[in-house]
Amino acid sequence: MENNPVIEVRNVNVYFQNQLILDNVNLVVRKGDFYAIIGPNGAGKTTLIRAILGLTPVDSGEIFLFGKPASLEGRIRIGYVPQHQMFDFTFPITVREMVLTGRIGKKPGLIRRYKDKDYTAVDTALSKLSIKSLEKRPISDLSGGERQRVLIARALVGDPDILILDEPTVYVDTPTEEHFYELLSVLSKSITILMITHDIGVVSRHVTHVACLNRRLYQHDTNHLTADMLAKTYGCPVDLITHGDIPHRVLEYHGDKP
Amino acid sequence: MIEALGYEFFRSALAAGILSSIVCGIIGSYVVVKHMISVAGGISHAAFGGIGLGYFLGIDPLAGAFWFTLGVATLIWGLMDRARQHIDTLIGAFWAGGMALGILCLSLTPGYTPDLFSYLFGNILLVPSGHLTLIAFLCVIVVVLVGLLYPVLQAIAFDQEYASISGLPTRIFNLLVLLLIAVSVVVLIQIVGIILVIALLTLPAAIIRPFSNTLKGMMIGATLTGMFITTTGIYLSWIFDVPSGSTIILLGVTLYLLVLCYKEVMGKRKSPAIPSV
Structure with a gap:
């Protein structure tokens, strides 16, 4: 340590x-x-x-x-995993897209586009939390435990x-x-x-x-x-x-x- | 039905309907998912103050509405964080204040105000070609801005706090969204009028909402839905010789209720399967 x-x-x-x-x-x-x-x-x-x-x-x-x-x-x-109730889980976004938003802080400027590197990082984070199979699901369809993992994946995807x-x-x-x-x-x-x-x-x-x-x-x-x-x-x-x-x-x- | 296309005013009406559907689809989806309907309502009613000012100052009322709504949107944005007021309270003040200012200006304006009724209730069949150019121009601005900034807009809309920790300028983007709503309102005034603007902004997005898993999908779906509603509405209002604005809105409301019924029926039949978009 x-x-x-x-x-x-x-x-x-x-x-x-x-x-x-x-x-x-x-x-x-x-x-x-x-x-x-x-x-x-x-x-x-x-x-x-x-x-x-x-x-x-x-x-x-x-x-x-x-x-x-x-x-x-x-x-x-910092990879931040906020409280569940802070979220609007009815927002139309898929698991993959949501985790991808964890990469946006790594980009400069106003027009931020996701690149291959970002998609690869998302794959890695999803696999790490064993939620790769959920990637196309809208977040509104997830159970409490699945939501938790998605939130952590979003926090981890930016390599904090x-x-x-x-x-x-x-x-x-x-x-x-x-x-x-x-x-x-x-x-x-x-x-x-x-x-x-x-x-x-x-x-x-x-x-x-x-x-x-x-x-x-x-x-x-x-x-x-x-x-x-x-x-x-x-x-x-x-x-x-x-x-x-x-x-x-x-x-x-x-x-x-x- | 086809012979209607022979009239220039009718072609203009269709063009205005289709262009405004693009704005409605994009901005309306954002408004619906962010629960900003009352904000949009406040800005659109405040626009009446701009119309009144336009008459009073002797300029194009729609130009008056344009600058005035941009001003109101900026003010709401500025006061939102600073005044520590509930956003609803703030909106209420601008909503009524704008209408009051409009009425005051109109009463001070000498002479007859012929088009006032069409600003309140809209008349797509009377879109002047100058306004059509303006609508097209605003449409391009909305599409280009949202297209370029989509990843950032999506991140902020989904989770503003996380976005701000990620270093995104969330405050500036909130202003941008309010300004885009203001622009959309001005576009829509011509089509359905001030009173019905919120309906056209929100109905297409609300109709497509259950069928879309992404904001982008919702924006595209709502645009197509809007095009269907406005085009059909324009035809119906021409055939039956009834006001276009209310025809379009009633068509939208009917479709919305049908979707709700469909969801209810499907929800009872099965719950786990997810439609993929």
Whole structure:
């Protein structure tokens, strides 16, 4: 693992209508990390992602992408997988065409035409996510899990250096979700991943780092959640239900081990 | 029926119908998939202010409408992000404001305003040849611009946020789309009149929508549908001696309802299979 931070968030505060949404957040995502940020609804998770992507202005603090102050130059190296409900899945576009739009950032000027190189990249991305057979389908015909893969394919097709996923499993059923995390696990071998999710249970098995966000960011720099982190984040002790094999620790003991 | 083609006014009407179908098909598809129908409605009604100003200033009312709608489109664009207003509220103000300005200007204009009725309700059988040239010119602009910029327009229409992260100038493109809508409105005023513009802009696209999986396919399909509706409508209005604008629109609405029924029936029979385009 190299030491260069891919994303660095320093003392970031974001207000929305006089309410503090992000309170002095610091975050470092390094090359090779599979970083998960969890937190309850309304904790500012999406705001943090949007601030990193330059979609939400920051009231104070700084954000660095690839060691430089965040700008378009850094942003086009990010593959962004937005939340499902941000989308109009009734839009008339086929899977292939939609994934192709992920290449448009790589082109200069106003008149941007897709070339052979772009179509080849689409083929590769579709195969990587095993959705080549869906390429001619309109996106309105896809299931939740298929839509998720198409969104990731679009993010990957531009050869990004980091993948940022916003609540990727909200509209996916549990078996698909398990499948999906395995897919991310595989992807994380070749690309840095930052993911935010409300889903506490499944995450920690797959990720290398986990942090909890509820206005403030609590982190441990490992993939272990502590009861303390969760209590701070959710404001109360949380009981967890795990999906995986049962003898597997979800909560790390914090401080003194018994 | 064939003898109608012997009249120049009739040939002009057909040409105007076919040209405007191209504009409707392209811009209308965009308007329908982006749910911008109220925006188009606002701009088209605001155009009445331009017509009124045209009469008042003694210039061609259609030229007045042209510049005025371009101005309104730019204003809506400028206020959209800045005023933090719901777009509907903004549209409502321009919609009524434009109409009010038009009425005010007309009342201040001395004398009789003979063509006012045709601007409100359209009369394709009275298209002056000068306007036909203008329509053809605007048509070329729309086709060339959308043709050249299609990949960018498609990316922005589909997912504006993603497009902006990709470095596309989304704000400028939103302005371009609003200006293109304004241009289309001016083209269509002559055909169906201000009040029915939204119908001609949206019906062909709405009719073809269930049969098309891509925006491009929808634009082409809507253009052909528009050509069918306008041509048939012009013939029918000539044969029965009824207003052309409302004939064209009623034909479109009928076709639209038929498509809805067809979808309902097909939807019940089978659900999984997908028509390919």
